[in-house]
Amino acid sequence: MKKAIVLLSGGLDSTTVLAAATNKGFDIIALSFNYGQRHNYEIECAKEIATSYNITKHQIANIDLGAIGGSALTDDMDVPKNRDTDEMNSEIPITYVPARNTIFLSYALALAEVENSFHIFIGVNALDYSGYPDCRPEYIESFQKMGRLATKSGVEEAEQLQIHTPLIDLKKSEIIKLGIELGVDYSKTHSCYDPLGKDEPCGKCDACLLRIKGFLDAGTSDPLNYPDI
Amino acid sequence: MKKAIVLLSGGLDSTTVLAAATNKGFDIIALSFNYGQRHNYEIECAKEIATSYNITKHQIANIDLGAIGGSALTDDMDVPKNRDTDEMNSEIPITYVPARNTIFLSYALALAEVENSFHIFIGVNALDYSGYPDCRPEYIESFQKMGRLATKSGVEEAEQLQIHTPLIDLKKSEIIKLGIELGVDYSKTHSCYDPLGKDEPCGKCDACLLRIKGFLDAGTSDPLNYPDI
Numbered sequence: 001m002k003k004a005i006v007l008l009s010g011g012l013d014s015t016t017v018l019a020a021a022t023n024k025g026f027d028i029i030a031l032s033f034n035y036g037q038r039h040n041y042e043i044e045c046a047k048e049i050a051t052s053y054n055i056t057k058h059q060i061a062n063i064d065l066g067a068i069g070g071s072a073l074t075d076d077m078d079v080p081k082n083r084d085t086d087e088m089n090s091e092i093p094i095t096y097v098p099a100r101n102t103i104f105l106s107y108a109l110a111l112a113e114v115e116n117s118f119h120i121f122i123g124v125n126a127l128d129y130s131g132y133p134d135c136r137p138e139y140i141e142s143f144q145k146m147g148r149l150a151t152k153s154g155v156e157e158a159e160q161l162q163i164h165t166p167l168i169d170l171k172k173s174e175i176i177k178l179g180i181e182l183g184v185d186y187s188k189t190h191s192c193y194d195p196l197g198k199d200e201p202c203g204k205c206d207a208c209l210l211r212i213k214g215f216l217d218a219g220t221s222d223p224l225n226y227p228d229i
Numbered sequence: 230m231k232k233a234i235v236l237l238s239g240g241l242d243s244t245t246v247l248a249a250a251t252n253k254g255f256d257i258i259a260l261s262f263n264y265g266q267r268h269n270y271e272i273e274c275a276k277e278i279a280t281s282y283n284i285t286k287h288q289i290a291n292i293d294l295g296a297i298g299g300s301a302l303t304d305d306m307d308v309p310k311n312r313d314t315d316e317m318n319s320e321i322p323i324t325y326v327p328a329r330n331t332i333f334l335s336y337a338l339a340l341a342e343v344e345n346s347f348h349i350f351i352g353v354n355a356l357d358y359s360g361y362p363d364c365r366p367e368y369i370e371s372f373q374k375m376g377r378l379a380t381k382s383g384v385e386e387a388e389q390l391q392i393h394t395p396l397i398d399l400k401k402s403e404i405i406k407l408g409i410e411l412g413v414d415y416s417k418t419h420s421c422y423d424p425l426g427k428d429e430p431c432g433k434c435d436a437c438l439l440r441i442k443g444f445l446d447a448g449t450s451d452p453l454n455y456p457d458i
Contacts, residue, residue, distance in 0.1 A: 062293045068339045099339035102379045106335040110297045110328035139378040146371040150331045150363045 001027040003117035004164070005108045008032050008058075010045030012189045012211060013123035013167055016175050019182035020166045021121045022053055029115055030058040031108055035065040035100075041198045045190050052188065061107055065097060081194075081204040101134035105143055105163070112161065113151045120147075121164045127171055140165055172214030180220070187223035196227070203227055230256040232346035233393070234337045237261050237287075239274030241440060242352035242396055244418045245404050248411035249395045250350045251282055258344055259287040260337055264294040264329075270427045274419050281417065290336055294326060310423075310433040330363035334372055334392070341390065342380045349376075350393045356400055369394055401443030409449070416452035425456070432456055 004026035008014045021028055032046040043060060050058040101124060108120045124135040133139060144163045151161065167175050179186065191211045192201035201208050203226035215222040233255035237243045250257055261275040272289060279287040330353060337349045353364040362368060373392045380390065396404050408415065420440040421430035430437050432455035444451040 064291045098342035103335040106332040113327035134379045142375040142378050146375045149368040
């Protein structure tokens with residue numbers, strides 16, 4: 001059984017990726033991050049999800065993105081609310097965390113090397129997050145090339161690192177349909193950038209709006225409870 | 230004045246890089262890491278050096294490489310001692326920390342983006358550390374390409390990220406000569422993988438042996454005090 005590192009935030013996308021990697025028969029090592037995000041219950045979600053998939057190895061790395069700053073997700077800026085799709089896509093949102101995927105993938109690369117794994121799964125998506133430079137296919141391809149050079153496996157040219165992005169070309173509704181096919185329990189997942197409390201998404205930030213629309217477009221309803229909905 | 234991020238461990242190499250970047254007229258932001266290394270006094274060295282260069286912004290990120298493991302520098306393995314150059318170069322040493330430079334550069338990339346800087350300086354060296362895959366020029370070039378795609382600046386194509394590696398082609402003795410030219414006070418720097426205490430290098434690990442030989446080859450003597458020397 002081939003080992004794979006799966007980046008697991010506990011969100012809708014990464015949970016779907018976990019289901020996809022499991023479905024492909026990989027032996028999964030989950031990797032989550034405490035990165036000074038506003039809401040630490042994300043890690044709790046990720047733990048519950050990992051347990052429900054019988055993952056025995058779930059690494060949680062404490063990293064210090066707050067020290068870098070520059071994002072509404074780690075700093076004290078306001079998360080934008082009630083924006084329409086055009087507004088969301090017009091510019092790079094302030095919820096973008098600088099170089100976050102690069103930092104996350106770098107840790108995954110380190111863990112892959114230690115675990116002798118050549119497979120990393122990440123739930124990036126180029127369509128719904130078109131404003132994030134580090135969600136584009138050309139970025140992922142470039143990281144894969146760099147990762148092959150960065151590690152002992154690259155020197156020894158035994159097996160070659162692969163970054164798997166099963167969601168990269170999918171719309172949110174297609175991700176949800178895929179997850180439902182794979183039996184994902186979306187009531188366990190979170191997406192909100194600015195929740196009112198545990199299991200209480202705001203329903204107004206970009207992530208909530210995209211998620212709600214995704215379930216509607218998929219012809220089903222979101223198992224989460226939103227205020228005023 | 231152009232801003233530059235300088236990765237500063239407080240060692241001989243990174244301190245020389247800091248001197249080189251200062252000499253080129255950059256406005257420096259220093260970046261150091263608490264990464265679960267065996268000896269935390271490295272950070273103290275880095276702080277003293279940053280102060281001596283009048284650097285007002287010195288970011289110290291707490292990162293969790295210990296959780297990844299796989300190296301004698303973060304785990305409880307023995308650091309090899311008294312090896313000759315052939316032994317050092319025969320294989321990737323167990324003091325190699327998996328993907329460490331990739332993780333360090335990823336943080337520098339994040340900080341560069343937040344600071345609107347397009348220059349990152351790192352003291353990698355392809356000659357004396359030939360066993361480390363992430364010290365090779367092709368690795369650095371590949372990281373630079375990836376970094377340009379990973380960030381907002383890449384999308385906006387305003388200015389392009391540059392990773393500066395002023396030491397990459399130098400022998401240890403040449404690095405030391407360069408540093409002396411630039412006025413580096415090497416008594417403030419450390420190199421040892423396994424020190425006996427603060428300001429007490431072991432004199433036997435690969436890093437000490439390379440450093441001692443470097444000073445000898447440069448026709449000068451190391452200001453540090455070694456046991457039995």
